[in-house]
Amino acid sequence: MIEVAEMLKVFQEHRGDAIVVPGQAGRHWTTISTRPELDVPLIPYPAMGGGASFAFGLALAQPERKVVLFDSEGALVMYLGILATIAEQQPGNLYHFLLDNECYATTGGQPVPNAKATRYDALARDVGYASTFAFDRLEGFATSIGRILSAPAPAFVALKVRPEIQNVPVAERKGWATRTREQVRDDLQKALGISGGR
Amino acid sequence: MSQSGSTGLSANTILAQITKNGVTHVVWLPDSETNWLYVLMKAEPSLRLVPVSNEALAFSAAAGLSFGGRVPLILIQNTGMMDSGNSLRGWAIDLSIPVVLMVGYRGWTRHGVTRDSAAVYTERFLNAFGINYYLVESDADAGRISLAIDEARRTARPVATLIADEYHGFNR
Numbered sequence: 001m002i003e004v005a006e007m008l009k010v011f012q013e014h015r016g017d018a019i020v021v022p023g024q025a026g027r028h029w030t031t032i033s034t035r036p037e038l039d040v041p042l043i044p045y046p047a048m049g050g051g052a053s054f055a056f057g058l059a060l061a062q063p064e065r066k067v068v069l070f071d072s073e074g075a076l077v078m079y080l081g082i083l084a085t086i087a088e089q090q091p092g093n094l095y096h097f098l099l100d101n102e103c104y105a106t107t108g109g110q111p112v113p114n115a116k117a118t119r120y121d122a123l124a125r126d127v128g129y130a131s132t133f134a135f136d137r138l139e140g141f142a143t144s145i146g147r148i149l150s151a152p153a154p155a156f157v158a159l160k161v162r163p164e165i166q167n168v169p170v171a172e173r174k175g176w177a178t179r180t181r182e183q184v185r186d187d188l189q190k191a192l193g194i195s196g197g198r
Numbered sequence: 199m200s201q202s203g204s205t206g207l208s209a210n211t212i213l214a215q216i217t218k219n220g221v222t223h224v225v226w227l228p229d230s231e232t233n234w235l236y237v238l239m240k241a242e243p244s245l246r247l248v249p250v251s252n253e254a255l256a257f258s259a260a261a262g263l264s265f266g267g268r269v270p271l272i273l274i275q276n277t278g279m280m281d282s283g284n285s286l287r288g289w290a291i292d293l294s295i296p297v298v299l300m301v302g303y304r305g306w307t308r309h310g311v312t313r314d315s316a317a318v319y320t321e322r323f324l325n326a327f328g329i330n331y332y333l334v335e336s337d338a339d340a341g342r343i344s345l346a347i348d349e350a351r352r353t354a355r356p357v358a359t360l361i362a363d364e365y366h367g368f369n370r
Binding site: 040042045046047049050051052053054055056057058059060061062079081082084085088089181182185188189192194 | 223225246248249250251252254255256257258259260261262263264265266267268270284285287288289292293294
């Protein structure tokens with residue numbers, strides 16, 4: 001199992017000017033990222049299961065720039081059909097990382113359906129992603145990250161990660177958002193040179 | 199599409215409304231009134247069609263497109279819209295996405311009793327979410343599509359157009 005924070009530190013060294021949609025990994029990423037203007041942490045989270053299609057839309061909108069998504073398996077299985085849409089549309093700039101901790105960590109750690117057996121990289125490969133990878137140890141990931149980010153996209157990277165289970169009432173949890181969602185959008189659009197978008 | 203073009207809603211008319219307002223991407227899941235529109239949209243070089251497998255995904259994909267500076271339009275049926283309430287709330291309303299929902303109004307009728315519950319609950323659903331909407335029954339209503347797009351931009355909110363021409367519609 002991979003520690004999410006350690007994995008993100010490795011990724012940060014190779015991030016370049018990619019747009020990053022951190023999902024639940026945002027709690028670590030906000031303290032690791034050196035390009036917050038290109039990060040899209042959306043807190044409170046809009047609706048579970050939409051992260052992949054959001055990042056996919058962003059990738060279509062900005063085809064000249066890499067878009068990196070840190071998705072989670074509980075969210076992906078809600079709307080697995082997004083894999084087919086991504087495979088069909090073939091956004092050549094979308095790097096879809098899946099943080100698979102085999103459970104619903106934010107609700108106390110209950111298992112995701114078929115948690116131990118589903119091979120998400122195989123699903124992505126068979127549906128038509130251009131590249132797929134799978135890692136369960138940080139060492140393998142660290143030696144491959146350069147190759148991953150130069151591989152044909154859409155690329156899918158399945159990572160078995162250690163669960164970080166939250167088991168206290170939501171109101172008692174420590175928040176990690178440093179910007180409002182409106183600030184996140186405005187910072188991103190300014191960094192991308194988008195004017196009059198709204 | 200009406201054969202006479204005088205009483206029905208033409209796919210060409212809808213496409214003209216979409217393109218003249220700068221829509222760049224149509225995120226959609228086909229329904230029974232979009233065959234002709236599909237053929238025309240596929241042939242329109244200024245549009246990219248983005249198919250989704252579940253209407254809920256349309257709202258998050260549109261949000262991503264909007265964050266990235268594009269102008270999405272969502273083309274779905276009322277059934278799928280009602281199936282997607284949480285995505286509509288979280289990805290479109292809460293993120294202030296200026297997007298028009300072009301909604302196939304399954305079951306709508308101006309005459310007699312509305313028997314299809316898909317139609318019975320459509321406007322109630324939109325009212326529950328505070329989404330303004332415009333009924334589009336014929337070419338004479340087509341200007342309402344531009345009104346909706348303009349309103350979505352001005353208010354940074356989703357606005358719906360209800361395409362109420364299903365049973366004698368685009369499949370002809």
